[in-house]
Amino acid sequence: MDATPESPTGQPARRSRRPLDQLFGSDEVAATKKRIRSALGRQLFEYVLEQSTDRPKTVTGRLLIVDHDRLNTDILARNLQRDGFAVETEEAGPAALAHLGRGGFDMILWAVDLPTLKGIDMLSKIKRDPALRHLPVVLLAGPQDTDSVVAGIEAGAEDYLRKPFNPALLKARIRACMERKFLRDQEQRLLATIKTQQQRLDEELKEAADYLKSLLPAPLSEPFAVQWCFVPSSELGGDSFGYHWIDDDHFALYLLDVCGHGVGAALLSVAALNVLRSGAMQGLDPRSPQAVLSAMNQAFPMEQQNNRYFTLWYGVYQPSTRKLTYGSGGHPAAILHQPGGPAPKKLLARGMMIGGMPGSRYPEQVCEIPPGSRLFLFSDGAYELTLEDGRSFTLDEFVPLLGTLPTDAPVDLDVLLTQIRALRHGLPLEDDLSLISIEFK
Amino acid sequence: MEINVITSDATYSHIALVGKLDIAGVGQIENKFLGYTAAGKKNSIVDLSGVTFLGSMGLRILLSAAKSLKQEKKKLILLNPQPLVNEVLEASGIGDVVAIEHDTASAVAQAQA
Incomplete structure (x- = not known):
């Protein structure tokens, strides 16, 4: 491509930055811009959230909250129940896995327990289990748990929320997560139907071909x-x-x-x-x-x-x-x-x-x-x-x-x-x- | 596969096919081809000089068009097939229903008759 000043190669932007850089130093300018951008982003996100929470709340489902903090769990559960979700709670650890094994859940809210990272360990187990791996997991993280959030996402968590929760944000995220899960479920069902039909067709075609050959x-x-x-x-x-x-x-x-x-x-x-x-x-x-x-x-x-x-x-x-x-x-x-x-x-x-x-x-x-x-x-x-x-x-x-x-x-x-x-x-x-x-x- | 329209007037239509008349080729032009020939209900010249291959599905649309036209007492005239295509036409026995011509002027004269 021809690198004229009009072309979208970033040249005009670099040129206009220079006078500012000379006045304030490039680091300061960059940091300010970042702050403005993130503030704008947050306003935009909150606006979208407001709009989206005004919609009829049709997406509900069955949730399991896994947290050792009973108080936190109860508040969260009541809050979500008011919104039409079916909520069950469980202590962290093997009991949670057993609870999940009973089936029928649409997603999991999982508290990450610092500093042992026991939650992460369980998360890996879920993601290795063919019957459970499709369940979306949203991590509930403490305000400073950056490391555990990173480890959790790497282990297969869909999303995370920091305590204390903004209720609107919490519900929006849960809904988005569930919508994705329902779509995936639908996809899986369609795929299974296609596979069954394909298999049946293949068998019938083979039978027909065998018949022709037998003649x-x-x-x-x-x-x-x-x-x-x-x-x-x-x-x-x-x-x-x-x-x-x-x-x-x-x-x-x-x-x-x-x-x-x-x-x-x-x-x-x-x-x-x-x-x-x-x-x-x-x-x-x-x-x-x-x-x-x-x-x-x-x-x-x-x-x-x-x-x-x-x-x-x-x-x-x-x-x-x-x-x-x-x-x-x-x-x-x-x-x-x-x-x-x-x-x-x-x-x-x-x-x-x-x-x-x-x-x-x-x-x-x-x-x-x-x-x-x-x-x-x-x-x-x-x-x-x-x-x-x-x-x-x-x-x-x-x-x-x-x-x-x-x-x-x-x-x-x-x-x-x-x-x-x-x-x-x-x-x-x-x-x-x-x-x-x-x-x- | 392509269809080029050379003449399409009240008395006859004259089209040219270009490409391979195999299953894929026929799929590309079948409706259009039958539109210019069978549906037109008038004598039709089909120039085959640009056709490099004529498979069984190709023969099928030529035959379909020829039979529809015959019912209307109209002719399908195949013009200038390449030697390989001519061989397929001859072996197919389609010569009973279509005229195979190697001269444009006489094909047009027949179509206008």
């Missing part, structure tokens, strides 16, 4: 190896998939991805998956991808699914003919790696997202599966990644990655997942990721 099929090793990995981007994902034998010669394989992710997406995903798993569509041939996709499109129009649609890749493999028939509702291509090095094949079929448009057609494709081929079916979360430089990773870059898996060993999807994660440089994945591999014999 996913077990890996297969015969007659060909089928494996998968599934990484939802939040507790619940919108991806789901499955495979099963329709009959001895037809193996169905499918993966669906509901737009968006989270609970809303997962619910639709589970509903659609259950239909596909059970093949429960009346009069429908589950061996025909075209028929399955059309029926799903008819069953799940987005207008009836909270405006959500999903993409679905559905294929049926027939071992007797080595033919894979497949169709897709807006889903990215599956990738076929063939032995001997021809370029990987994109198994892409045209078709509108499922639920997108009534009456959409889903023409199916047929592909020959040479022995030793590997098929990879995945959701777009596997490759739609934002790279460190902000650029988006693409399907065309992802396909060669699939080719880097060693061909002389079984597919290890963990290796692939590690490579995908490495592209994110330690950041979490942005979308649900599902990936299925089949190693045809």
Whole structure:
């Protein structure tokens, strides 16, 4: 900042002080100013106090006064009782702690006992006790007890009052203290409610996620190896998939991805998956991808699914003919790696997202599966990644990655997942990721 | 994510989207986008040349707008998508409901028709 005389750097103030300093000496000037300031402060405080004590006295509560001076205690107690506080009294020492243990107090007025500082000792005990530590403690100090007040504040006392008390000041301080305590209590209750609800939600989400996972099929090793990995981007994902034998010669394989992710997406995903798993569509041939996709499109129009649609890749493999028939509702291509090095094949079929448009057609494709081929079916979360430089990773870059898996060993999807994660440089994945591999014999 | 209005007259509206149409991007512009397209009930051109990414939620608002307009017998025309975005559009099958144009003059001619 530019240190011109007009700037708020303190320069003008220093300049105007100089003539006074020269006349009276700087210490004297400073002391006088301090006196004026503190007198002004006191007047202001007393004015505010007057105003505030005129308010309706709504804040009351239960107090414990701990003091060995019975007379003082009784006067104080009567005074506060007249103002609506419930007051109990107790001798200092272990009896006071026991009394507090009965509970229900809102604050403590604690006399500090010089020179033993026994009160301070008790105060530390209160502040270490989880059941009592939230209770505000106001120290009652003698006129000269500066050291004990300092020690008391350090030990956790909220405030202090010097004897003899100004009644108005005493009540104002007690009220302020209690108001703070009530607010804290309210906060604690809210926090506890939030914690309980969060815990319940977490448990329910976990249960839902476990349910979704329980619907996913077990890996297969015969007659060909089928494996998968599934990484939802939040507790619940919108991806789901499955495979099963329709009959001895037809193996169905499918993966669906509901737009968006989270609970809303997962619910639709589970509903659609259950239909596909059970093949429960009346009069429908589950061996025909075209028929399955059309029926799903008819069953799940987005207008009836909270405006959500999903993409679905559905294929049926027939071992007797080595033919894979497949169709897709807006889903990215599956990738076929063939032995001997021809370029990987994109198994892409045209078709509108499922639920997108009534009456959409889903023409199916047929592909020959040479022995030793590997098929990879995945959701777009596997490759739609934002790279460190902000650029988006693409399907065309992802396909060669699939080719880097060693061909002389079984597919290890963990290796692939590690490579995908490495592209994110330690950041979490942005979308649900599902990936299925089949190693045809 | 931004929306720039190029033309909005009685016959058609022409807007340009700029940024990433992912979940966050869609959240920023969804209402405004549907306001300029679906709610306008007139032919709408959406310039996608500034869109670097089109995710499933992005497709969703394009499809929603296209379907609303189709009910009013109006067109949604997507203009100049970048190659990656074009690939997503093609794979999605959305081409059945929207026109994908690569020439501004012919897009405007279609919208004014």
